[in-house]
Amino acid sequence: MKKISLFILLIATLICGCQPKMNLFPDGTDPLLEKTIQGDASDKVLVISIDGTISDQAKDSLFGARPSLVQEVSSRLQLAEKDKNIKALVLKINSPGGSVTASDVLYNELMLFKKKTGAKIVVSMMDVAASGGYYVSLPADEIMAHPTTLTGSVGVIFIRPKFEGLMDKIGVSVEVSKSGRNKDMGAPFKPDTPEQKEIIDGIITNYANRFKSLVKKHRSISEADLKQIFTAQVFSADDAKKIGLVDSIGYIPDAVDKACELAGISKDAKVITYKRKTYPNDTLYNSASSQAVAPSLINVDAGHFLPPKAGFHYLWYPAAE
Template identity: 75%
Template sequence: MKKLFIFILLSVLLCGCQPKMNLFPDGTDPLLEQTLQGEGPDKVLVITVAGTISDEGKRGLFGTEPSIVQEVSSRLKLAEKDVSIKALVIKINSPGGTVTASDILYNEIMLFKEKTGAKVVVSMMDIAASGGYYISLPADTIMAHPTTLTGSIGVIFIRPKIDGLMDKIGISVEVSKSGRNKDMGFPFKPDTVEQKQIIDEIIKNYANRFQALVKKHRSISDKKLQKIFTAQVFSAEGAKKAGLIDNLGYLTDAVEKACELAGIPKNSKVIAYKRKSYPNDTLYNSASSKVFNPALINIDTGNLLPPSAGFHYLWMPAVH
């Protein structure tokens, strides 16, 4: 069997044919309910948010993945139809992402709460910074792993600048434009004073929105907010002292808290929506969605390069 598979794979690569081989599930396969533990009519849904938050899918060596926005929103829409789901646990391991993608997920979680009345608990893993914290704000309880890093309540504008290199090698780029700020942020020229002021104003607007949501969802003193709004990261203990989170605990503690808030038994059924079954599945298994296409090799360089130009709720050191 192994030799047959290798023969087929080599044949496809050599002939350049591109048949669709659903050896692995992809974003077009239906989400199926998988029971992770527990029993009874009441359910707790676990959704994972892992990686940089974006509405763009990822390409790998042999397959593609739907975007985090697509994966999370599709699960929430499916869960809205199940009245047995009394609570939602969101497992977050993310340094954040784009401003818009983070805001979309925040809004999707808020709408889910309003439509279903379900209780929401966030369980932070390694990192839940910037946009990863932003999407945590709708939760009834935010719980961090004892070794979590969180915070980074702020905005960063990323764009390449190579005008200095262009000057050194004697190459220039000529731009014809309809307005003096049409080329704002252009990598081949420095920004003017006016353009820098415009960019700073946009950053301020996005930061104000983030800060306003923190004030809306968390009861934190102005003195502590001053430190939080420097956009620093906190350890789990530091975040609890600052008021950014409610408790320290593990994923199992988050599930137990969700049951408590929803008023259902502690051993209620815990489920996840996945596109394939896994033997000996656990709470810690992140759902993956890939499509196998060996004739078309796509390498995602997103992990090797900085995030795309734009405004981000992102803690840069944790991007990978």
């Protein structure tokens, strides 16, 4: 009974505003605050995490919406543009990629950030930095893979469910009235016509060619190695270095040191992140700082059990969330 009374008193106090503001569950509405990880010099190295599937769709939860990964990264870049002491950016990437458009938006945001600030960018790849995860690495001045990274998967995949076989078995049909013969192209309840398959293949080729052209633009890779890369396979860190997809192999502290070297600043530079919550004894490995996390009563995200959203993706599907 005593515990219940104390709990009721705490809730009443918070509601009445008799205590300083306490946000028990930080979310996307909380402001980003600069937090120092290490160093004390005036020059700064900013660390941003790109963790999970790249999307511009907000995630709903019991306590409200979480900003999309694209929003989280772009808001940090815009904040960093205002700080003239930020001389370098370390992108900690652990992502199998995501939608074609979301990946391209992040690529463009990073290119604009470099142009506006002149800051050096170093990518530190973690478990996976494949497909769209590699796409957003391309603006970097140095791409550093972790010794156990998987990267590559330079290509496009078109994902959509197909139900026509199941519908036939259960005796359900869909009647469609359309204004043009290709209006229902890619629909899950019917097979595509040869013409529609050709159209879809053309779109895939177009998106793939864009990816390939950016790899050629940013990386010095032989034609023979490009041919292997463009099969869209993934590579281990060692093989990725041999073939030219990455520049070096190392750990996050190595990436920070490289960023300082490229920017021409002291290795005592202040290493910072932007967060909505303070973590005691924080380190460079805290990916929780990359996105606002709202709690759930059961710590399971239903999205982990569902396929990615239908559409065109720069995505290594086996690692998709």
